Amino acid sequence: MPSHKETRHVPFSASDMFALVAAVDKYPEFLPWCHGARVRSREISGDKEILLADLLIAYKMFRERFTSRVTADRAAMTVDADYVKGPFHHLDNHWHFEPAENGCFVHFSVDFEFKSRTLEALIAGVFAKAVDRMVEAFIERAYVLYGEGAN
Helix, strand or coil, rough: CCEEEEEEEEEHHHHHHHHHHHHHHHHHCCCEEEEEEEEEEEEECEEEEHHHHHHEECCCEEEEEEEEEEEEECCCCCEEEEEEEEEEEEEECCCEEEEECCCCEEEEEEEEEEEHHHHHHHHCCCHHHHHHHHHHHHHHHHHHHHHCCCC
16 A cells, blocks of 8 residues: 655745645646546535545546545644545545745655555556655646745
8 A cells, every 4th residue: 555755845835835735626727647626515614624525537547536525724734635435445645734934844645545456556656756746746836826935
């Protein structure tokens, strides 16, 4: 079961990065392999916004839709995605944005396991590259939205 953790310093505020990652419906505009996003429901509870969202992921012959419960907690500066339905046994995705001098630290982790051994084998070969590209896509999007060193 693939998993990945990393921390990156970016020249954007924690608040800006939080807003970018929490905007799940915008993912197809910039996230590689994300070909569709639909927010099924949205609930506000204090500083938390809880979304039930579908993502359509496509890569070569691989095309899968899955549903996650996304909790964006502005007070904690975290975005968590918990698996609900789709091709996985489990999927856990966690973002934490920590204010820092000249920007913020972005802490990211993902852990998942496909139900299909075939999909697991296919993804295993490209997993590290795909995750790196995904994190980089969020940072590139921040430059587009917020400019150079927008902190």
